[in-house]
Amino acid sequence: MKPVNFTQIEGKSFGYWALLGVLGAITLTGFVAAMYMEHHGHYVTGMTNQIVWGMPHVFAVYLIIAASGALNIASIASVFGKAAYEPLAPLSALLAIALLTGGLVVLILDLGRPDRLIIAMTYWNLKSIFAWNQLLYNGFFVIVILYIWFMMEKRMRKYSKVAGMIAFIWRLILTTGTGSIFGFLVARQSYDAAIMAPMFIMMSFVAGLAIYILVLMIAYSWTGRELGDSVLRRLKNLLAVFISAVLYFVLVYHLTNLYAAEHHGIEAFILLGKNGGSQYSSIFWGLQILIGSVVPTIILFSSLSSQRLMIGIASALAVLGGLAQMYVIIIGGQAYPLDIFPGMEIVNSGFMDGMSVAYSTSLPEIILGAGMGFGVALIMVVIGISVLRFLPQSLADEIVDPHYVAKASS
Amino acid sequence: MAASKEMTDQSRRSFVKQTAAGAAAMSVVPGVILYDVARAARDPGDAVTDRTRWGMLIDANKCVDGCTDCVTACHEENGVHQLGRPATDAQWIRKVHLRDKQTGREYGIPVMCQHCEHPPCVDVCPTGSSFKRADGIVLVDKHICIGCRYCMMACPYKARSFIHEDVTGQAVHAPRGKGTVESCTFCIHKVDAGEGTTACVQACQHDALVFGDLNDPDSRISRELAKYPSRQLRADLRLNLGVRYRNI
Numbered sequence: 001m002k003p004v005n006f007t008q009i010e011g012k013s014f015g016y017w018a019l020l021g022v023l024g025a026i027t028l029t030g031f032v033a034a035m036y037m038e039h040h041g042h043y044v045t046g047m048t049n050q051i052v053w054g055m056p057h058v059f060a061v062y063l064i065i066a067a068s069g070a071l072n073i074a075s076i077a078s079v080f081g082k083a084a085y086e087p088l089a090p091l092s093a094l095l096a097i098a099l100l101t102g103g104l105v106v107l108i109l110d111l112g113r114p115d116r117l118i119i120a121m122t123y124w125n126l127k128s129i130f131a132w133n134q135l136l137y138n139g140f141f142v143i144v145i146l147y148i149w150f151m152m153e154k155r156m157r158k159y160s161k162v163a164g165m166i167a168f169i170w171r172l173i174l175t176t177g178t179g180s181i182f183g184f185l186v187a188r189q190s191y192d193a194a195i196m197a198p199m200f201i202m203m204s205f206v207a208g209l210a211i212y213i214l215v216l217m218i219a220y221s222w223t224g225r226e227l228g229d230s231v232l233r234r235l236k237n238l239l240a241v242f243i244s245a246v247l248y249f250v251l252v253y254h255l256t257n258l259y260a261a262e263h264h265g266i267e268a269f270i271l272l273g274k275n276g277g278s279q280y281s282s283i284f285w286g287l288q289i290l291i292g293s294v295v296p297t298i299i300l301f302s303s304l305s306s307q308r309l310m311i312g313i314a315s316a317l318a319v320l321g322g323l324a325q326m327y328v329i330i331i332g333g334q335a336y337p338l339d340i341f342p343g344m345e346i347v348n349s350g351f352m353d354g355m356s357v358a359y360s361t362s363l364p365e366i367i368l369g370a371g372m373g374f375g376v377a378l379i380m381v382v383i384g385i386s387v388l389r390f391l392p393q394s395l396a397d398e399i400v401d402p403h404y405v406a407k408a409s410s
Numbered sequence: 411m412a413a414s415k416e417m418t419d420q421s422r423r424s425f426v427k428q429t430a431a432g433a434a435a436m437s438v439v440p441g442v443i444l445y446d447v448a449r450a451a452r453d454p455g456d457a458v459t460d461r462t463r464w465g466m467l468i469d470a471n472k473c474v475d476g477c478t479d480c481v482t483a484c485h486e487e488n489g490v491h492q493l494g495r496p497a498t499d500a501q502w503i504r505k506v507h508l509r510d511k512q513t514g515r516e517y518g519i520p521v522m523c524q525h526c527e528h529p530p531c532v533d534v535c536p537t538g539s540s541f542k543r544a545d546g547i548v549l550v551d552k553h554i555c556i557g558c559r560y561c562m563m564a565c566p567y568k569a570r571s572f573i574h575e576d577v578t579g580q581a582v583h584a585p586r587g588k589g590t591v592e593s594c595t596f597c598i599h600k601v602d603a604g605e606g607t608t609a610c611v612q613a614c615q616h617d618a619l620v621f622g623d624l625n626d627p628d629s630r631i632s633r634e635l636a637k638y639p640s641r642q643l644r645a646d647l648r649l650n651l652g653v654r655y656r657n658i
Contacts, residue, residue: 041575041588048497049571052559112557112572112589119554123537130536130560186647187530187566338568340521340643345511350481350504351568353521357497 004087004400005393006152009223011386019222023379030372033364034109042112045365050357051334055327056110059369062207062326063103063377064137065178065200068171069208071096071144073235075171078164083402084234087392088216089164093148094384095212095377096171100140102377106369129180136174143167152389175201182329189266190333195256199249203322205242209235210318215381217312219391228397230404236311240300243293243318246325250289269336269356270328276356280332283324292321331359452602463546464525464596465624465652466611467631467640470517472618478505480520483613487597489581500571500586502594503610508658517658520610520619523548523569523594524643525652531561531570540591546624546652547596555590562591566644569593596621596652624652 010016037045047054074089074096076082108114124131147167150160179200185191213235220227254271257263268274273281296314304310335356346354385391398404452458484503485491492499503522509515529548531540539555542548550561550570562570570593577586583599586592597608611621622631640654 038589042572043495043498043574048574049499049501049562050497050568052562052572112559112591113555116554116556119537120556120558123539123554125532125535125538127533128536128560129534130558134536181560185530185534185564187564334563338566340567341506341508342644343511344508347507347509347516349506350478351501351506351521352496353504353506353568 006087006090006389006391007393008389009219009386009391015222016382016386020379020382023375023382026371027375027379030106030368030370030375031109033367034114034372037110037364037368038114044362046359046361047365048357048359050337050352051331051359053330053334054110054359055331055361055365056106056369058323058326058330059373060103060106060110061178061181061330062323063099063106063373065175065204066207066211066322067096067098067100067103067204068140068175068178068201069204069206070099070212071167071171072205072208073212074147074164075168078161079168084230084400087395087400088212088231090148090151090390091216091219091385092212093144093151093167094388094390095215095381096208097141097144097148098377098380098384099208099211100137101380102373102375104137105376106373109368109372129177129184133174133177133181136170136177140167140170140174143170171204172201175204178204182333187338188333189263189336189339190270190329193253193256195249195253199246199253202242202245202249203325206239206246206318207322209239209242210315210322213239213315214312214319215378216395217308217315219385220395223391225391226394226396228395228400230397230401231395232308232311236300236305236314239315239318240297243297243300243321247289247293247297250325265339266336270332276358277332277336279358280328280335284328284332287324288321288328292317292324296321335359452604454602458544460544460546461625463624463652464601465546465622465631465654466525466596466608467620467634467654467656468519469618469620469656470519471657472616473518473520474616474618475507475516475518477616479613479615480610480619481505483609484522484594487581487609488584488595489577489579489586490584491577491579493575495574498572498574500573500592502571502592519655519658521567521569521643522610522653523596524567524649525594525596527650527652529649530564530566534560534564536560543598545601547598547601548593549595549598550591550593552585552587552590552592557589557591559591566647566649 045054070092073085073092077085077089108117120134126132143163143166147160147163150156150163176197179197182191183193183196213232217227217232219225254267257267265275269277270280270284296317299305299310299314305314337354337356340353349355392399481503488502490500490502503520505518506521507516507518525546525548527546529540529542532542532548536558537554537556539551540548540561541551557572559572562572570591572591573586573588576588580586584595600608607621611619620631620634622629624632624635626632627636635654638656640656641658642649642651642654
């Protein structure tokens, strides 16, 4: 292995400014969408008193778990001592901060009163998982920024392993907190399950890694830097393993529910589309399982993945699958009616009890969630790699692969 | 000697009389005072205490099919206006008509915030905006609600509404605001004024709703609960609800 030389990207080309311009425009549109929702109130969205968390939450929660997952690549180097991942660590940490910022911006702008953010920071109910999460997210920023500093500053490099270790533990707690937002909700049939926390951790591994692969491939391709097969081979194999692990958690979650008569309703709703759940069962089987999990796993484990484009496509499909899974969990979980009167059939109700309320997302929600969320995150990455030395000059095999043997000598 | 004996007897007699009167007063007055404290208007400067726990008993057998007087009265009292958008309009109380899947028996009941002793909405609220008053009434502090809607995710009874658009025609005693969450307040403005009742109870012409102090064994609600069987919605959650149902 040769020493790794980290450099900024030049950041002067037309392409650089064009990219920032496009991302800026997307982000601005997201902000306008948020202002539109705030001005008129949430009735202009697809959200209702039954589907209280809509598309913005799907994107926000996805970005938040992706953030902790993106840091995983750095952890493989610092915690598990894999030398090949060391050159990948700084970008991993930058992406973690960027994705978390994107997710939190969406979450805040979707509040009924985003102007009261200061209240959220000054009034604390320490029994609330949201309150814990505020501490965990802020702590994550501090720890990851210190970690980046320790990695980049020669004098501090000796502490980077410890910082990486703390960051790894912190991110596990953080994603446990995110999964527990749903896991601790006793009221709803599809939540109230301890498996939510570990499942969210595994989902974060997929989300963070898939986005990392895409950002890495695009960054190296557009800046003309060399990206060796060795790096990509490791990352894509890992992605396939993570996707399979998420499938395992999904299987256990549904099997547990299917065993208990109490949960047969929600399972028929999500898995078979009964009682108005067809939207969710199609997204579950079509997007989450087939296109978002099975197809990318097949691509990544087969010889198809010898082509870079296919690795990119598989990563993009994994992101799509993750978003679909988040949609089924968040929206599907709310769409299934609350079981307030077990054993009773609801003949009629003044508040749509017992009915699955259709949710059709609105344009402002998608623009806010996707535009603002990914927009802010990617702008931070683009600016980050142009002002600080996050990217290795080259990720060619002879630099990255500890087992590299020059072809000429073999 | 005889005269002095007479005087002694009289003084003894008056002592006994006064003591008896005093004892009688001692045993009755506290009850009267307590009764008055419970019923009287609470001075705004005085803290609410847990000596009282407000609750409601709803009798499904008395609740008349098709009658929504309680719903209308609640929404009029609290300035909750419907805008013709059922999915986003606020509902503080609604009528639910149910049929037993096995037996076919049907009944209707009003459902509102159940004023839990252990409210999940209060647990999850990040700012402490959702809170339970010492007298058991679960409320939203509109000044510190950030509109995150986590309480609505946590409530097992779908009792809360998010204000999806600008509100007009607010009642002075029930401030509302776009972007915050709200629900039944057990008409605290009436309770605090010493009326000891709510708008829905007053509106019910069928005596299906009883409001009162669950901690007072002599209140009508406590007497009826002690005498007849009653149920809580989702009793499996062990939330110890302030609202109880009969004949469901």
